[in-house]
Amino acid sequence: MRLSKVKQRVVGAIWFFSFIVTMPLLYITDPPRNITPSSLITVGLVFVLTALFSFKVKGTDIIALQGIGLAGFLIFGLFVETLLTQFGILVYLLSQRIGKNDVYRLPLNSVMFLLVSLSAGSAYYALGGEIGVVSGNVLDLSLIPIIGFYLSAYLVNTLCLDLIRRWLLSLPVKAKVFDKDAVWEIVVTAMMMPLGIAFYLMYGTKGWLGMMIIAVPMVTLSVIVRLINNSQELIKFLQSVNHLGQQLTEELSVKRVLDLLFEKMPDILPVDYLYVVMYTKPEKPKLIRMFRKDEGESFVPFQQEADISLRVYRQAKAVIGSGNAGEMYPFLDALSDGRARSYLSVPMMHRGQVLGVMTLASHINKAYTKTSRIGMEIVGDFLAIALENAKNFEIRKKESERCPLTDLFNYRYLMKAISKLFNNPALESFSIIMLDIDNFKRINDTYGHQNGNAILIGVANRLRKTVGHKGIVARYGGEEFTVLLPGLDRNLCFAVAETIRLAVAAEPFMIFNESDNRYDQIYVTISLGTSTAPADATESSELIYNADHAMYKGAKQKGKNRVARYV
Secondary structure (H helix, E strand, C coil): CCCCHHHHHHHHHHHHHHHHHHHHHHHHHCCCCCCCHHHHHHHHHHHHHHHHCCEEECCEEECCHHHHHHHHHHHHCHHHHHHHHHHHHHHHHHHCCCCHHHCCHHHHHHHHHHHHHHHHHHHHHHCCCCCCCCCCCHHHCCHHHHHHHHHHHHHHHHHHHHHHHHHHCCCCCCCCCCCHHHHHHHHHHHHHHHHHHHHHHHHHHHCHHHHHHHHHHHHHHHHHHHHHHHHHHHHHHHHHHHHHHHHHHHCCCHHHHHHHHHHHHHHHCCCCEEEEEECCCCCCCEEEEEEECCCCCCCCCCCHHHCHHHHHHHHCCCEEEECCCCCCCHHHHHHCCCCCCEEEEEEEEECCEEEEEEEEEECCCCCCCHHHHHHHHHHHHHHHHHHHHHHHHHHHHHHHHECCCCCCECHHHHHHHHHHHHCCCCCCCEEEEEEEECCHHHHHHHHCHHHHHHHHHHHHHHHHHHHHHHCEEEEEECCEEEEEEECCCHHHHHHHHHHHHHHHHHCCEEEEECCCCEEEEECCCEEEEEEEECCCCCCHHHHHHHHHHHHHHHHHHHCCCCEEECC
16 A cells, blocks of 8 residues: 555654654663673574564464563563564564565554553553563563553554554454454464563573574474465465466457456456557557556557567566566556556467467565466466457457457448437437547658557547447547447437547547657547437438538538537
8 A cells, every 4th residue: 555645754753753752761761671792682683583584374474573572571671672672573574575665664663563562561560560680480470460561562553553544544444343353363462472471481591592492493483384374375376377267268258358357367466557468460469458456547559669568579488577667668657657666477378379468567566476477377378368269259240340440340330230220210319429530640740650540549448438338439430430329319419429529638648759769648639520310311321421511511610629510
């Protein structure tokens, strides 16, 4: 979760003022005791090992800092325990390789564990607990203050997490105070108490060697549990990959194959951006589907020289990386507005050939691992087979009904659709919109035909999105498009046309500037004409002619970027 700059500054300020006020007061009220260089180094080393060798159980990170925190508190006092805990949590967070966008977690966790240490130590003293000479006798320990130490730490930790979720991350928080997760956290906290007591007693009996006697098997157990968890996660991941692959190959519709891929992929890996580029025609690769988690509106025309997919296609090898991809891959940078911090691009292999490339990207730094690469290579191969099967199933129908550039319906399909409407006696009226891109020849002459095609695709996408299920969008020819609106009279048709005009004119289109190897923005407008049947026409060609006439006479010749109704 990415925090706003304001919240990050607030977190940093709270951390700074908490430390400069709290630590001197702690030093005065509960100064260090029983300190020798060897004892401090030994306990500090145990804190570091504990932080480095954390593990997960049921999705929860288990860090035994609270366990050995009691030992540090009883041996050295609250001031030293607080410093050691802060050092341990810093080591833990750095071992997680947090990215630049997550740096706020350092001061945030520091403040949270500072509050936990303060509350735990205060509870121990409030319940009559005392700290004296280090003892190896369990009878010298006060059990009730120790229970208070852990109970207070648990409650403050839970409260802090709740506040962080509500205030910082704005996440929905469960209404239940006591659920299965809470039970598990209580069990983990209860497990920490005997561990802390054992550390203290072994230190009191055997010194640093006694503490190591517990630390070494504990670290070994942590490594074993981590390996088991990693194996279980790998099995679960590969099962998800295999299941998705089987589902993809069962579909015979290209749209359904892609819908399924884009629906399921965010459940398998962190995905903020996902797109598929087909290389069935290597000289003209085509971006067939794109997913953006933030649902950004700007259309970024695909340029193979600017994208990572070209490298993957040529090498027939997956590419995985972290950091800013802007300099190497301008398309991914423009698509993510410079926010992509991890990317994974895999070839889609079928019969020894690369049919396409699937690319994932995330705002999270180092979001993808070698395991992710292996899994996505499997998905990519399944996807290639599924798309090839679905394409062969649909190819004849698609060629007869669709424009290959924009994927809109073509002239032939449009004429059939209009004829059906004229032959439908139950339909009182229907309308058509003819529209033409203004100054399209100038766009082609200035930016080249490839960018001209990108503008045609961009306009088609906005038409498709704006019209939705209200009508049929078709490419009439060249830079002309049509929108057929069943059941709409001339007034409603004019309103839809005006909405389309504004949708095209409001946001800029992106074109690729080859000379500077970058994306630029240009604004495009359209002129529109409307005609309604049966009021304006009684057959197909007349309806189209009237709308076309209105577009040129009423819109083009009167300044462009406007809607004209046939009169």
